[in-house]
Amino acid sequence: MKEILISSLLGIVILTADILKLRKVVFAVVLLGLAALAGSCIMDWGHNEIPFAEKGKMLIFDNFALAFTFVISVVSFLWFFMTKESFSSNTTRTDLYALAAFSICGAVVMVSYSNLVMLFLGVEILSIPVYVLAASDKKSFVSNEAGFKYFFLGAVASAFLLFGIALIYGACGSFDLNIITEKITAVGSMPGLFIVGSMLILAGFAFKISVAPFHMWAPDVYQGSPTVITAFMATIVKAAAFGGMFRLFSTTLSPMLAQYALVFALMTGLTLIVANVIATRQTNSKRLLAYSSVSHAGFMLGAVMMASSMHYKYLIYYVFTYSIASLTAFTALNHVSVFQGGDESTDAFKGLVKRNPVMAGAVTVSLLSMAGIPPLSGFMAKYFVISNVLNGGHIWLVIIMILTSVVAMYYYLKLIIAMFTPLENAGRIAVSGAQKMMYVLMTILLVALFFGASALEVVKW
Amino acid sequence: MLTNYAFWFLSFLAVFSALGMIFSRNPVFSVLSLIVTFFSIAGHYFLLNAQFLAAVHIIVYAGAIMVLFLYVIMMLNLNTLEEEKKSLFAKISAVATAGILMLVMVGAMVKADEITVVQQASNIDVGLTKNLGMALYNDFLLPFELSSVLFLGAMVGSVYLSKKELA
């Protein structure tokens, strides 16, 4: 219960603080709130609390929800540090903070719902502020375009999701996941409407997590949005979407998943191929990272595909390591492009190792982690997925995963090479700042390497 | 029997006005067509014993949302005939895609028509305001409260996007 209260009140507190002219404390309030969110996740661990149980069982904070909420709050915590230097103007800053906080609230709902109504509301609470955030650089044409594309296509996808929910309701007569599950198990086979509904829900989720062929918006939106917002979308929004998806497909829709695993596998394969292959030709580093993000979505979809047999902790591990790595990359990109006068091309990274060695180091680690080079945490994450997919017997998919990660390595290396290439003209400025943040992120990545995997064992899931 | 005819009448009205919305060149006409569609959908709600919903539907959609649209169209002065640039291929592919979508959806749902769980005798009172209110404030209290967060978010967002930068 604490979680939903904290997350929903956080945005309101921010707005209140803004009204009370307490803008200086806003940042502290946000951090405090997120820390409280993370803390309450730990405190409630294992309680399986249902908030307002007597008023309909809409949410359940089981370990799954708490774990995802924890990851979301930690990543958000770090993300807010990233915003500190980017949201320059004080007036807009609180607005954006509030929007991000609302979105986080939606994320919490999305990972903890136990009713399709909440799923839909969660998706929208998560998305609507992000539409605004994507367009938040009002003067920038690309930001406008990104915002509009995201909003519009998101709305269409919501319609599909809704239609799916409606059909499932039609088949089962309830929005409550437990009741639906009971009905389905009672009948023994899936009603036709249920399957159609599941497919439409899948389409809606596929859009949110940006897997092919529903990924088209992602590169454009990621590229056009302000870098900070891109980082938000690539990490928190994605984590929440995957949480919601995994929750649905590991429980209620698992019969559908079992029957149509091939669909998931095809989508995974297509995503990996398309995203990685296109990424090789990108020169804009933000767009490149966007495609990289899409390809990671493919991997995580592979995890969702195995939802019935695979423990969610591996997905969480993946989401977490991927989020931290992306956050590192985007933070660096943000700094670099600021110092390069908005240049986001891969060439902007040239000579970064001289201009800001710590940043170069952190980005290198994060890119290698995303590429899945052992023993970095990204490798572990991918390994968990691959080994599960292999256990599921989809050998061809494993081979695609492996071949495309070589392709992925290619474009990550392009960035790395740029950083380690000396500059021809000495005119470029040093990139300063973000040192502490980089240290922190790098430390987390490395710690995830040594203890993260062990934590999967130690924690009682 | 009357309801039967009403169904078909409302359905055709909805479909035709929807098509009218799409194919009209004038945005204002589109808005008006859509309002007609909404009214016919509201009619369906009446037929389905969802009286309160029908009323809310007209108030919210026809009364608020569409007015907002109209307001924007007027403000942006879009009520002129505007030639949209699009290739023949784009038109054909759009029509074909949407057509196939409809066929597939109808096909999939017809194939899957049987609703296996037999429910109790239908409750005519379902659509009454009281029942809806009970549901909304008991079982759906939490989503009801959370939708305030949604509104707040949308509000802050709209304000943020619309306000002029101070500096």
Place this chain on the structure above:
Amino acid sequence: MLALLLIAIPVLMAGASFLLGPKLAKPLAFITGIAELLLTLVCIWIFQKGDTGHLLQFNKQWIGPLGMTFNFALDGISLVMCLLTALVSVLVIYSSYNRSFRNPHVFYGLLLLMAGSMIGAFTTSDGMMFYIFYEFALIPIYFICLIWGRGEQKSQVTLKFFLYTLFGSLFMLVSLLYVYRFAGSFELSKMYAAGQAMSTAEQGLVFAGFFIAFAVKIPVFPLHTWQPATYDMAPTAGTMMLGGIMLKMATYGIIRLILPMVPDGVSEYGHWAIALCAISVVYASMMAITQKRYKLLLAYSSVAHVGLLAAGILSNNAQGIQGGVMEMLSHGILTVGLFFVVDILESRMGHDNIDKMGGIREVNPLFAFLFFAIVMGSVALPATSGFVGEFLLLLGLNQYSPILTAVAGLTVVLGAVYMLRSFQSMMLGAANAATATFAALTKHEKTVLIIVVVLVIVLGVYPSPILELSNTSVENLLPGVH
């Protein structure tokens, strides 16, 4: 426990090197290398005393449900490989001692990191850990090449190198996972049992996966094209690490993973692999003959040598494997020697073009003498370490296929052709204007070359300590082999 220490020393010191900065880098690295060498010798001493228990092993469950274990064990083969790593690392560090370059602390840190990771691969007894160490070793060397490499093309070359080897090793991952499905653990002993229980066709597939991975790293024709350019572009120390130790992970992998895990697959399909290795020997030798630049020549010569090495090991008998172990050590030392010679040549001449030199022997007889001794080791003259290895390899391979032995044996002739041809044209004849001023060897250069030559001869004349070290372990690992 000591196995863990062997890995920890270089890794921790690498961290220390990053932190302490450029001033202390060289001595720190050197001391670490020496310490590592001493520790390895201590381990060998313990091993020979007959203690294979707790001192040399370390077992810990790690990621239980997914079957990873944190297991390390030192047996004879591992110890030889550790010795190789420590020895070559020390030589590499010492040989680059007088060369100045940017950010030495990062350079040596990466070097030590790489050494540590390779020690890890050599000592672990867990398939997944092997893979992790195997892959991780790529990262330091990648950056060594990228930052300190030479030439316009370096970023393309490093890219190709990295992608190619990564591509290869992912096949190993598939094979490992495939066996893991049956074994339920990555512990090698369990994987051996599971692998052996598989059908021959399955074993063949797993074998193919492993072999592709190792063939890229070794490299074996036709997967070798990354190698010459990389050797050429990398800084000398990097080339030494690449050729001296890194590719040995692959040949070691054949011994540790392929042979015990999929014996039926090897005996059924091994001839394909061995034939490729034999072709590799001849092809690379031919390529070496046409090279105009000494570094490239050495690169191809390395392909030829390791082709024979892989072929011998894959013949899956005691002579082949023991010869492989011996040849790994020998090739490591010789690689350091030869590439150091290139370094000396380049530092004085500014290039390594074979035809543009000549007559250096007249100007600098000592250098020529030491160089010649290394060349002789490289062409496997008896009483050099190269001979012991190569002879055993041929002996082993012959038991598998005399025809392929004859093909692979051409290295004896072709090796002499390209090594002598190049030696002659660089060192002998009359000195020209460019070589007339060839400076004398510095004390430090002398030391390195003399150490190499002494090692080559000592190991050639008295290789039994190494062979005895690996003998029992080979027998333990492959009970069917004799």
Place this chain on the structure above:
Amino acid sequence: MEQLAILIPLFPLVGFLYITFFGKGFSKNFIGGLTSATILLSFITSVLVFTTQMSGAHPTIVKMFNWIHAGNFSVDIAFLVDPLSSIYLLFITGVGFLIHLYSIGYMHEDEGFSRFMSYLNLFVFFMLILVLGDSYVTMFVGWEGVGLCSFLLIGFWYKDMKNNDAAKKAFIINRIGDLGLILGMCMLFSYTNSLSFNDLFITGDEASGLPDSAATTIGILLFIGAMGKSAQIPLHTWLPDAMAGPTPVSALIHAATMVTAGIYMVARSSALFSASETASMVITIAGIATALLGATIALTQNDIKKVLAYSTVSQLGLMFVALGMGAYSTAVFHVITHAFFKALLFLGSGSVIHGMGGEQDIRRMGGLKKYMPITHITFLIGTIAIAGVFPFAGFFSKDQIIAAAFEHNKVVFVLSLIVSALTAFYMFRLYFLTFHNKFRGTHDQEHHLHESPKVMTIPLIILAVLSVVGGFIGLPHAVGTSMGMHWHWLDHYLHGTVEMTSSDIHLNAELMLMALATVIALGGIYFAWNKYKKKGELALEDKDVKESMHVLAANKYWFDELYESIIRKPVDSLSKFFGKTVEPKIIDGLVEGTGSLVQNAGEKLRLVQSGKIFAYATITVIGVIILLLMI
């Protein structure tokens, strides 16, 4: 006493190491003395070892340490002392010592003197390892070691690229042979699980149990090794080129010792070779062909050393004929006598060259006998010995070969008679052209002509004496009995070490053969005398070569050109083809092609990402349609 064998190779090794590492400040005389002394010590030890063997001691293995051990393969660094090795020891150290001594004088003026002497020591060391090794592998150490020294010494004057090329050629052709030897060893091991002579031939007899086909394969492979080392067709081309080295080297390595290693090896493996008719046949054919080839080419050569080189090739061929006939001890016998007289001839020619100030062309010589009397006499003795005139050393050994051929194969017999006639002819041609008639060199050369110093002539004299009496160790039956001496002492001595074929040739037939051989030799001598002494003809200039046989011989049967065009050029152009086309275009082309394929695909695919909302929406809807269709 056999344990002393360890010391025999140790002395020269110590000498080599000492000179190499500490020899900088010493005087040339000291260095020469020291190196010679080491060989002398070895010689003395060898004599001691030899006496024990002569008095009938059993073959002994002197083990030092285990060298290579892998699975069931085990090789020790150990020496096998038996009659065969001990007699080899004797003449290697003996002749070696004399040549060391000679070198002190011959090389005295050379700036690389100490290097030269140390190389010689190293060579002797390896040669001793070769004959002492108790297994094929240990022998192989010496085998390749002498090859190395040969390489170093041929290319001793490294500033001249020609020498280096010759050295390289020698090494590489030897390597081809070595490959055969290695493969032979590998095959042998896979059949017998051992490579030690003891297991194979002496206490065990693994070798005799080999199936016929295996014996043939192994035999031929081993023989390929011998071909390389002992310059048999088709691997003979390096030996004449090897004359680029200093003359003592030619004497020691390329006449007396190293080149006979092949004979040693085959004799050592006699049990194996006698098990295979085919292998023996191959040896015979290669041997007689080489003998003929060498002899005919020698007829046309004008370089004093080249004549001797081809003579060596020819004589080695005869030795292999003996081996092929199964007369292993005869071959060893000829090795020994040949070592004496060929060393003598080379040293003599060295003396001549020394006197002539480096001139090697016999057309520029003549009439040297009055300037260099000792050289002249000793050279004459050597010439007679090689021509095979009774009772010089060459007579007995060559006669035994001819007798063996007579017994086994009449064709070979006839051919070997021809060789023997040719030998007598070309050797005397050489002799007459060099020492008789008028001096044809420049005035300057004539002025400087002088007899060589004592340190050079003494070895000549000793070798001359040996060339005269050396044959008595293998007196034929007929002669031996009539003179009341040991007959076939060598055969008896080697009995049990190498395979023996009992000779049942009749005494009269033996005498007949001896007479025939002598007549033929004398005939050859007469023709040479007639042509070059009496008529004073000179060697033909290159442009005068007209007759077809002559053309062939003078051009060395175009072997070099043949190898150039069928081996070297194809290898080179194939390498170039690999380097220029296969590697970059095909193999790497595939790799790079895959990369660009992905990139091209990326380039095409990104066009799908058109940036148009309606397109994105269309694709999304199509995605939904596909999803629904998959139900």
Place this chain on the structure above:
Amino acid sequence: MEQELLHGININHYLGLAAALFSIGALGVLFRRNAIIMFMCVELMLNAVNLTLVAFSKIWGQTDAQVFVFFIMVVAAAEVAVGLSILMMLYRNMHTTDTNVLNLLKN
């Protein structure tokens, strides 16, 4: 079990109608380039869903679906608010609502 919601009209008719409206909405999204019209089409699609839900509500005799329709309306209103403000902003910058101009981000 086919149950008539009205005389001769069963659930399939409603589903068909909803599908038709939904598809027409989709058609509009694909066919039109004017952002406002496209936006209205999305609203139409949502209404098709609403219609389905109400029909199901009748079948199951439950209020849940109708309550859900409220939430959909809530969301639709919020979306419209945000969407129109994005549109206004777009118009302020680009002076058109033609989505063809939105082509800066591609490939």
